[in-house]
Amino acid sequence: MVIELLTRRYPGMRAWLMQRLTGLVMAIYSVMLIARVFDLKPQDYQSWLMFFEPWWMKVASLLFWISLTIHAWLGIRDVLKDYVPNPQVRMMMLNVVVALLWVYLAWATWLFCTL
Amino acid sequence: MKKMKFSVYRFNPDVDKKPYMQDYDVVIEDSDQMLLDALIRIKDLDETLSLRKSCREGVCGSDSMNINGKNGLACITKLSELVEPVVLRPMPGLPVIRDLVVDMTQFFENYNSVKPYLVNNDPPPATERLQSPEDRAKLDGLYECILCGACTTSCPSFWWNPDKFVGPAGLLQAYRFMSDSRDQALDDRLENLEAPDRLYRCHNIMNCVDVCPKKLNPSLAIAKIKDLKFEQAREHKAAKKTTKKSIEIKAL
Numbered sequence A: 001m002v003i004e005l006l007t008r009r010y011p012g013m014r015a016w017l018m019q020r021l022t023g024l025v026m027a028i029y030s031v032m033l034i035a036r037v038f039d040l041k042p043q044d045y046q047s048w049l050m051f052f053e054p055w056w057m058k059v060a061s062l063l064f065w066i067s068l069t070i071h072a073w074l075g076i077r078d079v080l081k082d083y084v085p086n087p088q089v090r091m092m093m094l095n096v097v098v099a100l101l102w103v104y105l106a107w108a109t110w111l112f113c114t115l
Numbered sequence B: 001m002k003k004m005k006f007s008v009y010r011f012n013p014d015v016d017k018k019p020y021m022q023d024y025d026v027v028i029e030d031s032d033q034m035l036l037d038a039l040i041r042i043k044d045l046d047e048t049l050s051l052r053k054s055c056r057e058g059v060c061g062s063d064s065m066n067i068n069g070k071n072g073l074a075c076i077t078k079l080s081e082l083v084e085p086v087v088l089r090p091m092p093g094l095p096v097i098r099d100l101v102v103d104m105t106q107f108f109e110n111y112n113s114v115k116p117y118l119v120n121n122d123p124p125p126a127t128e129r130l131q132s133p134e135d136r137a138k139l140d141g142l143y144e145c146i147l148c149g150a151c152t153t154s155c156p157s158f159w160w161n162p163d164k165f166v167g168p169a170g171l172l173q174a175y176r177f178m179s180d181s182r183d184q185a186l187d188d189r190l191e192n193l194e195a196p197d198r199l200y201r202c203h204n205i206m207n208c209v210d211v212c213p214k215k216l217n218p219s220l221a222i223a224k225i226k227d228l229k230f231e232q233a234r235e236h237k238a239a240k241k242t243t244k245k246s247i248e249i250k251a252l
Helices: A011-040 A045-051 A055-083 A087-114 B035-045 B105-113 B133-137 B156-160 B168-178 B186-192 B207-211 B218-241
Strands: B002-010 B020-028 B064-067 B070-073 B086-089 B096-098
Touching: A011 A045, A011 A055, A011 B218, A055 A087, A055 B156, B002 B035, B020 B035, B035 B086, B070 B207, B105 B168, B168 B186, B168 B218, B186 B218, B207 B218
Parallel strands: B002 B086
Antiparallel strands: B002 B020, B064 B070, B064 B086
């Protein structure tokens, strides 16, 4: 049913629900991350590398970053729609945001893949 | 008898280049209990002041205005509870026609866009379309809206997108008809609100709940519409496989 609501048939609900689902993913990851920090207590660069080394940690971190990208896009899009009335300026700012989010996502993916 | 200080927003587009605040010291009689009584005293002092008023008992919604920074009805706002100087402005987010009178065209366009009337294609019965007491109870907390506009004009989502976001009053009415057992247009009503900005621009700021003079809860009605969306999606999915089942609506 949730999958149904994420289809093009429900454009409003899709964005609204996606923002909440990605928020949930980020919340769960954050709790897990904090618990792992308390557990392993990484002190230096090597221990941080080991912190992110397990494959499941990389997958979870990448999932978090994808969620962050979608969440940020939906949120910033709403803010720009509210506060930038000029359509040309708004479109330009939206394009900058999209480009930045893609760059950050590609960067994060590269980081986790090369760890 | 005592004196009270008021600071009132004044703007006459025929004369003034820009709005200004005008101060009044008003003698309040013991019989003057509500803000509207004081406004009528001010009107006696200065007949150029424009404001709307009608029933003077919180039923018509005409004298909705911004009172010390919060929207409310002048006729049911107690003078004894107001901090001086009492600052009166027109409701925010709508064009000012003059002084405290705003142009509510956009508000009513949004209200009309949700089809605030029963849609029932069955032949009309001899008397009226009956409801069970349980079905009637589902309308409590919804039908009491007097369309004063206090909620919608205190909503930042409406300020930024008045032509797109329906606003709390319109959405409360949308849910009022969605939850009416006599209505047959639930699917159409939900489709009507599906565009990204019509319903989903509500960010649960809840100014609407804070200011409603009838103590209604548009925010809860908006959440209930989203619940119905989930039910609709479940039905659409089930309809692909089997037969249709009706959506059950619970009272607020």
